[in-house]
Amino acid sequence: MSRQMTGAEMVIAALQDQGVEVLFGYPGGSVLPIYDEIFKQEKIKHVLVRHEQGAVHAAEGYARSTGKVGAVLVTSGPGATNAVTGLTDALLDSIPLVCITGQVPTHLIGNDAFQECDTVGITRPCTKHNWLVKRIEDLPRILHEAFHVAKSGRPGPVVIDIPKDVQFATGTYHGPKNIQHKTYRPKVKGDMDAIRQAVQMLGKAHRPIFYTGGGVINSGPHASQLLRELVRTTGYPITSTLMGLGAYPGNDAQFLGMLGMHGTLEANMAMHESDLIICVGARFDDRITGRLDAFAPHAKKIHIDIDPSSINKIIKVDCPIVGDVGHVLEDMIRVWKSTQPDVDKKAIRKWWEKIDHWRARKCLAYRNSDEIIKPQYALQRLQEAVKGKDVYFTTEVGQHQMWAAQFLTFDEPNRWMTSGGLGTMGYGIPAAVGVQMAHPKSLVIDIAGEASVMMTMQEISTAVQYRLPIKIFILNNHYMGMVRQWQELLHGGRYSESYSHALPDFVKLADAMGGVGIRCEKPSELDAKIAEMIAVDRPVIFDCVVDPAENCFPMIPSGKAHNEMLFGETVEDIGDVIDEKGKMLV
Amino acid sequence: MNTTHYPSAHIFQSPETHTLSVVVDNEPGVLARVVGLFSGRGYNIESLTVSETEHEKHLSRITIVTTGTPMVIEQIKNQLDRLVPVHRVVDLTVSGKVLARELALIKVKGKGEARVEALRLGDAFRARVVDATTESFVFEITGKSDKIDEFVGLMGPLGLVEYSRTGVAAISRGPEAS
Numbered sequence A: 001m002s003r004q005m006t007g008a009e010m011v012i013a014a015l016q017d018q019g020v021e022v023l024f025g026y027p028g029g030s031v032l033p034i035y036d037e038i039f040k041q042e043k044i045k046h047v048l049v050r051h052e053q054g055a056v057h058a059a060e061g062y063a064r065s066t067g068k069v070g071a072v073l074v075t076s077g078p079g080a081t082n083a084v085t086g087l088t089d090a091l092l093d094s095i096p097l098v099c100i101t102g103q104v105p106t107h108l109i110g111n112d113a114f115q116e117c118d119t120v121g122i123t124r125p126c127t128k129h130n131w132l133v134k135r136i137e138d139l140p141r142i143l144h145e146a147f148h149v150a151k152s153g154r155p156g157p158v159v160i161d162i163p164k165d166v167q168f169a170t171g172t173y174h175g176p177k178n179i180q181h182k183t184y185r186p187k188v189k190g191d192m193d194a195i196r197q198a199v200q201m202l203g204k205a206h207r208p209i210f211y212t213g214g215g216v217i218n219s220g221p222h223a224s225q226l227l228r229e230l231v232r233t234t235g236y237p238i239t240s241t242l243m244g245l246g247a248y249p250g251n252d253a254q255f256l257g258m259l260g261m262h263g264t265l266e267a268n269m270a271m272h273e274s275d276l277i278i279c280v281g282a283r284f285d286d287r288i289t290g291r292l293d294a295f296a297p298h299a300k301k302i303h304i305d306i307d308p309s310s311i312n313k314i315i316k317v318d319c320p321i322v323g324d325v326g327h328v329l330e331d332m333i334r335v336w337k338s339t340q341p342d343v344d345k346k347a348i349r350k351w352w353e354k355i356d357h358w359r360a361r362k363c364l365a366y367r368n369s370d371e372i373i374k375p376q377y378a379l380q381r382l383q384e385a386v387k388g389k390d391v392y393f394t395t396e397v398g399q400h401q402m403w404a405a406q407f408l409t410f411d412e413p414n415r416w417m418t419s420g421g422l423g424t425m426g427y428g429i430p431a432a433v434g435v436q437m438a439h440p441k442s443l444v445i446d447i448a449g450e451a452s453v454m455m456t457m458q459e460i461s462t463a464v465q466y467r468l469p470i471k472i473f474i475l476n477n478h479y480m481g482m483v484r485q486w487q488e489l490l491h492g493g494r495y496s497e498s499y500s501h502a503l504p505d506f507v508k509l510a511d512a513m514g515g516v517g518i519r520c521e522k523p524s525e526l527d528a529k530i531a532e533m534i535a536v537d538r539p540v541i542f543d544c545v546v547d548p549a550e551n552c553f554p555m556i557p558s559g560k561a562h563n564e565m566l567f568g569e570t571v572e573d574i575g576d577v578i579d580e581k582g583k584m585l586v
Numbered sequence B: 001m002n003t004t005h006y007p008s009a010h011i012f013q014s015p016e017t018h019t020l021s022v023v024v025d026n027e028p029g030v031l032a033r034v035v036g037l038f039s040g041r042g043y044n045i046e047s048l049t050v051s052e053t054e055h056e057k058h059l060s061r062i063t064i065v066t067t068g069t070p071m072v073i074e075q076i077k078n079q080l081d082r083l084v085p086v087h088r089v090v091d092l093t094v095s096g097k098v099l100a101r102e103l104a105l106i107k108v109k110g111k112g113e114a115r116v117e118a119l120r121l122g123d124a125f126r127a128r129v130v131d132a133t134t135e136s137f138v139f140e141i142t143g144k145s146d147k148i149d150e151f152v153g154l155m156g157p158l159g160l161v162e163y164s165r166t167g168v169a170a171i172s173r174g175p176e177a178s
């Protein structure tokens, strides 16, 4: 149905037609017409953040925890530039977002007008695509196209930059139907010959391992179900990247834990010694591969990915399958069932024996203490307390993030929101705001570091305003722990600028912002205080004071291979394990 | 490729030069997307030409000559193909039937023996004189890039002032569209 309306009305109409229920934003001169339309309607709930970066992270949390597209509205100039970190974060983690930015009127573009910036120029490299809408006639098409591009294929953030005169102009609106993109048609069905070849390789393998990632989550809950079916049918071991946690149940016997730099010994050794890696929606990131020339030297590789540019980018694979994880796994399962490959059961049993041997090493072990809270212990107690609860986790970036990945258990997809690719400190609080907006009744916990929370803590005020009872669980080690750990490894323990001086009193801070503060300093108090945190129906800052010296293990130091890990209890002096070449790496 | 980083598995591949033909929607910013992709990801551009080719359909053709290892070339093509306004990417080098030409305008200043020699060489290279004064010429020459390189090289000692090249335009041989 087409109707006459203004550009600003079209924005709201299109958001509604695209099923947007929550819009995260911040007003300003060049988006006032759109804010006026927001005022006049009730279908879309607007969440006023405290900083535009927070709006984007909140939309990411919303999107990742629901599978929907996150929506953001910010003003021109500083509004748009503040959104850039969030957009880049969403691009690297493949999160679907539509971000609408206001722009100065078309006749002023290029004149250094007030709050003008080249938004499409600035956001071109940090979006999947972006548009500057110069004519009202193009606006409805672009609005719908934007949602299509954001959510299809490999998802990602898009920006629509709308000059103020276009928001005021009147034109004909049409709905989202029958819009086919001229050029953009991602492939979802995998090539059947490649799928048959992959199943054959699966059947012949003696030391196979599934290496799964964020693409499984992107593909939707159905893909996780299919992954479980295929992994259980084959009986093979499975490991996941940081981004894929939850796609396969964390406490299942076939799951080896996370792999990579801070992954488990069993996952990394199994990758290293395998003869077949089945990569499902993961992208051979450098946190995973370590030294490329020593990466899985004996393995043939199958790679399922919807983005052809992820394939053969870093690691040359033997059987590439371009397609959507859900579609491809469905076909693989069908072919597996119909061909009934003759698996060498003895070889697989021997493979599991080897894996069990690595598992017995208990690589996540740490020395606990009665006096001081170990961060790992705090997370174990938290995990115990939330068992069986409807819980979502977000994180900041640092050691606490890695410990969360190691010590929490994820049984379902879309329950774990973390900044993996960009590693953005400050992601967790606003992301928790977004998650809680989508799941008002659920328990939403941000596993945080005391340095990270200082980056976006103004969003606590957003949580208070919208009565979002998010829990900010700070593992407060008084250091930028991850930085300190690298300084120990690489820079002779010279802790240059990595100590958190002048921290606020987090209990008072919570109080001042309208939340609840809880401090915990002794291991013996943990259970009671965690229970108190969960019981409170308001935003909580939980200041968990932990061992300032603890390091995160296992660790594959940069420039090393999977079989050259460092462990917690054995490392006395971690000062000289990295060579000159390794020191160059990040 | 930065060799101080994780040693690369494909470092032993030797670089190749490929001519890519990229058909794009002729919309604002499309060239910036393509060029930004090359600079942002550290790929080489040896030559780049752009022009609208089908006005009614708003299509442009970007011809890019680039070098890289086979894995990098594959990556460049996939990255280009991923850009939303890109219709298709054709690697003319792989098809083995590439027809590539360039045009150059070359200004040479000189008198006496040098001037005569320049004119003689211009003739041999089928360069046309498109501007002349008593002490200078402008040659127009088309051909493969290496022919133009050679001609420019010869003009060097004969009074070369400056020259301007279009970059490569390329298409496949035979009846089919690429």
Ligand SMILES: Cc1cc2nc3c(=O)[nH]c(=O)nc-3n(C[C@H](O)[C@H](O)[C@H](O)COP(=O)(O)OP(=O)(O)OC[C@H]3O[C@@H](n4cnc5c(N)ncnc54)[C@H](O)[C@@H]3O)c2cc1C
Residues within 6 Å of the ligand: A092, A093, A094, A153, A154, A155, A212, A213, A214, A215, A216, A218, A219, A240, A241, A242, A243, A244, A258, A259, A260, A261, A262, A263, A280, A281, A282, A283, A284, A285, A287, A288, A304, A305, A306, A307, A310, A323, A324, A325, A326, A397, A398, A401, A402, A419, A420, A421, A422, A423, A424, A482
């Ligand atoms: C401090 C720190 C330490 C880290 N340490 C580790 C570590 O030890 N281990 C670890 O694993 N990570 C670690 N990371 C995260 C790491 O940087 C990467 O973000 C992560 O490994 C990438 O995960 P992924 O390969 O699953 O890819 P993602 O970034 O999730 O990419 C998904 C892939 O799937 C594809 N895809 C998307 N949708 C679909 C679909 N529908 N069908 C098919 N394919 C699809 C995409 O094209 C892409 O190739 C760390 C991050 C930080 C900040």
Ligand SMILES: Cc1ncc(C[n+]2csc(CCOP(=O)(O)OP(=O)(O)O)c2C)c(N)n1
Residues within 6 Å of the ligand: A396, A397, A398, A399, A400, A401, A423, A424, A425, A426, A448, A449, A450, A451, A452, A453, A475, A477, A479, A480, A481, A482, A483
């Ligand atoms: C925005 C941003 N700036 C800098 C960094 C580099 N960085 C990575 S981890 C880290 C320290 C994090 O400290 P904290 O939040 O206290 O977590 P901890 O490691 O102590 O658990 C820093 C500075 C980053 N990831 N993001």
Ligand SMILES: [Mg+2]
Residues within 6 Å of the ligand: A398, A449, A450, A451, A475, A476, A477, A478, A479, A480, A481
């Ligand atoms: Mg810290």
